[in-house]
Amino acid sequence: MPPPPLQYEVIDPASQRGRVKLADDQGFTYTLYRSNDVTTTWRCSVRNKRETCLARVKQNNNDNTFIAGPQPHCHQPVPGASTALKVIADVKRKATRSIFRSAPSIVSEVLAEKCDGGPIDALPCIDHLARTANRKRQQMRRPHPRNLDFDIDNTFVADGFMRRDIRVRERRHLLFALPLMITLLAQTTRWYLDSTFKVVRAPFIQLFSVHAFVQSDGYIKQVPLAFAPMSGKNR
Template sequence: MKTCSATIKTNSDFNVIMNETSHSHEPLNTTEVEIKMQMEKCSKAVQENVSDPISKIFEENMASLEDRGLDLIKKLPALNSVQKMLYRKRNKSIGARKSTFAFEKILFADYAHGKTRILIFADNELKKYMATCKKFYMDGTFKVCPKPFYQLYTIHAELGSSQEYLNVIPVIYALLPDKKMSTYELLFQIIKSQITEWDPNDITVDFEVPAILAIRSNFPGVKITGCYFHFNRSLWRKAKALGVCKTQLGKIHVKLCAALSHLPSELVNEGWLYVMEEAPNSNCVTQFNDYFVKTWLENSVLADTWCTFRQMNKTNNVVEIWNGHIKKIY
């Protein structure tokens, strides 16, 4: 209590009370004290571990109190009641300033023709990376997209990553009415009309065919790399649907197929022949192999996209993580 004048005096070893004065209030609620102490630890943690999500830090700190009884659990604060406070403490610790902007300054383009409407947003300070960077990541998310739009599509630029640190930031945000090739082409053309220097060498996407075709149409010669996570997940989903994963040999076969992604593109066919020589002799594996050939080896759109050889970052997860943060805020 701030108004309490109680004091206690001990010896130098803190094991003998020399003098004390009484408290001027009722005993404090120990439950509230415990929660307050834990919140102080949580506040300290969000300032020290700036790369960890605040929601994760909060949950970890509160978890230590959840087994202390129902009375205490009922009094635990909800994340949404303390989230702003925790963000303020983190921002203060890293010297982040509150951002203010006008709508006109981030509106990159507002396209409207017939029933087609596209809104594109970009910060003036970040647009320069579209002209100077050569590696980009692209992806769309749907759950956070406001009506009448269909998806929020983002373009992220890589600003000099290393094996230890991935430095990728979102630079373009676009609200699109659908996921047609013509819409993606229009998006890229609008951006190129204002940033004529945009000339990427390498673009990582998932295996969305309309987006890949639009990229090839607008950037001839660009290297398109599909996300290894999506490639691997697609193989396992198909394998499980066909029953390939019911045996250990079947699982090994799927792993070998997924590993082909790490070979140089000129060695993929040779690697596939090796995998076929070792393949289990079963109807479900034969069906899986037919799927692999049709979808990944002989598909005119995807055949050259799933090789991740010498790619420092083989996935689109950095964009997926960003999408996840947007969903939490929305």
């Protein structure tokens, strides 16, 4: 009895560059090689300095059928490759649609939707998926300003988070704090001030922050409640 034909699925977008990929039910994945009005040719995605797989699949664009080429794969399949591609694609999509959600929470949600709880060999770890989400968001952002004369794109600022755009002579400072943060600061009797220089880039020089102790569910912790990227270091 001949083995059942392979099942193929086109997943868009799944690659690091946001391009479509093809996956079969054995655990092999393919990237787009060339396409015309009649056919689309896919080649195995294993192509690196150590190994180049020559396996290919031809897709008929009219009836959406797939025919594997004569060249076999020179490597073993990776179980769950199709599911892993779907997870990566969904993480990227949700990261661009929910830009104010944390990347780990998006990854956890996608994993709960796409995975049945069992291990998937082809799936990257949660930290790598979170970095994938953040890299996708970074592609959406405007280039970092070269000087202090720039416009603020409020698309990437949560409602009510930006409080002031302060200009003092040739200096410019931005103040960020959500309304709840302002309320918590007003309720505390002592503030703690901090400044750091490594997390900011020119034209800003330091990130000045205001901290306070906050109590929740019986626990007390010092948390930052206001942030100010500043273009100078004077007190």
